[in-house]
């Protein structure tokens with residue numbers, strides 16, 4: 001899509017811009033955008049960046065600066081327009097231009113030969129039939145519509161006929177061009193099909209992070225991708241780092257509304273074209289095969305190499321290449337007759353459960369872990385698999401000595417699918433859940449509605465260690481150079497029993513330990529010193545209050561002057577904060593009611609750790625004298641005179657707080673057209689003022705007049 005001299009020109013232009021960023025003017029916006037798009041394409045589509053991330057960021061900042069000075073010059077396809085900030089809580093349903101069908105499955109060479117026989121029968125073709133074989137990615141399908149070269153809509157597959165409009169989330173994906181030159185080919189409006197998915201290594205990183213935060217893990221990359229597409233906040237969707245591979249052009253019309261798919265004669269030509277105008281096409285994994293035996297060979301080869309691909313692939317898709325033959329084959333109500341999926345074998349193995357160990361987490365949750373006879377799964381040796389909780393063990397009837405079926409879902413996390421009771425002999429024995437904590441021997445407790453047994457002893461040695469690991473972690477106090485092994489060592493030596501001990505570590509002694517050089521001790525000292533100035537939401541998050549995550553920590557920190565202010569906070573005040581429910585509020589209150597915790601925080605402060613909310617970390621306060629001051633508000637349904645973001649901004653200016661759900665904390669519901677379940681729920685509560693869009697505007701404008 002870019003020839004060698006254009007590429008060279010973009011790279012050189014970028015260098016000139018970077019040398020004198022202040023000299024870049026608004027006249028140069030078009031070329032600046034073009035070269036940023038080029039670098040995005042190199043990075044995301046070609047996986048072959050030609051500048052550093054830093055240089056890219058600098059170029060991007062130049063663009064942002066100029067656009068901020070000239071907002072009228074912002075174009076919808078500017079690279080700055082990828083991350084939207086449109087907070088919509090429900091996705092509108094939209095109809096696809098052509099139905100999104102599923103595929104018939106095949107599992108072996110004979111199935112593929114049968115498919116070829118059927119194609120011949122349907123088309124009457126006697127010459128060899130060529131096929132395109134493509135990877136079948138294990139992600140989540142999307143439909144993209146471009147009109148006048150611009151991306152105008154992105155939707156989920158939904159039920160095949162209708163999906164959810166997720167355009168703001170789609171726009172955050174760098175692999176989806178915001179504009180593409182369809183008009184050069186006489187195409188005015190086009191619908192493309194693609195698969196949104198996450199790289200396997202990135203999926204693994206997400207799950208590691210979630211494990212740290214004690215959030216439920218994703219079973220596989222597909223779930224993580226599907227969830228990412230439907231995030232309510234496009235910024236969060238962007239963090240899933242989804243890529244979208246395009247595999248089909250399903251609908252095209254010219255400016256007069258005539259069918260424009262005729263402009264192509266084969267499917268491979270279509271893919272080639274889409275690749276040339278900037279879409280992500282898995283070219284390395286696509287083959288045009290001259291006959292069905294080539295198809296069979298290629299499918300089998302791909303299955304042998306499946307682990308080498310950076311994305312999860314669960315099969316291949318075989319498509320008749322000639323579009324006229326596709327037409328002759330036609331469709332059933334469920335699937336096209338000109339395509340078939342070749343499914344790879346599932347990645348399962350059997351093993352034997354040798355033992356179960358019980359791990360203690362930072363808030364005392366006990367997790368049973370299966371120790372199995374080591375097996376190779378997708379190229380990795382697996383010997384430990386989480387059994388999650390007692391209920392998981394009971395529901396799958398798992399016993400020590402059992403044969404188990406283990407799957408590495410998504411190539412990443414091993415998962416126990418089931419036990420095989422038919423292979424049991426007399427040696428199997430039930431898994432006995434301990435009654436005492438394996439670390440401190442305190443009797444375990446189980447709270448109502450919770451899946452996990454917990455050790456209630458706050459001073460339990462293993463909990464202390466796990467809490468320390470959390471306290472120093474990146475998203476909490478972020479103390480570099482202090483990992484699990486250092487923490488365990490310092491704990492064993494009696495130096496670390498609570499968070500304040502970190503700020504009293506005997507560095508002279510540490511320097512004498514094996515594995516600590518002068519340099520590493522200096523660095524550790526520095527990192528500890530730096531952590532004293534952290535904003536208080538990091539400290540609050542680091543305290544391991546059960547269920548208290550990063551977001552809620554920030555929200556709470558924004559409403560206090562000093563961390564110990566929370567001593568006096570009551571249920572009402574905490575639950576008035578969006579996102580904080582009664583359980584979490586109760587945990588926070590309980591934490592600050594314990595005198596030891598208060599004196600721990602006082603001790604931290606005495607050691608120099610910041611407990612004051614700094615002004616720069618505080619979110620903007622809402623006006624207190626607006627017509628809606630002190631009220632909470634929620635918009636639902638379709639608004640006519642403004643979009644939802646504009647409405648929310650207006651409400652904020654009038655002093656109202658936007659919240660995301662109907663509850664007894666909600667004061668005002670503005671119901672637009674076709675308002676559904678939220679309106680019903682608000683009416684049922686009987687305590688919510690229900691306004692029309694116009695009534696809301698009148699209220700807000702009242703502020704302006706008086």
Ligand SMILES: [Zn+2]
Nearest residue numbers: 437440455460
């Ligand atoms: Zn314990």
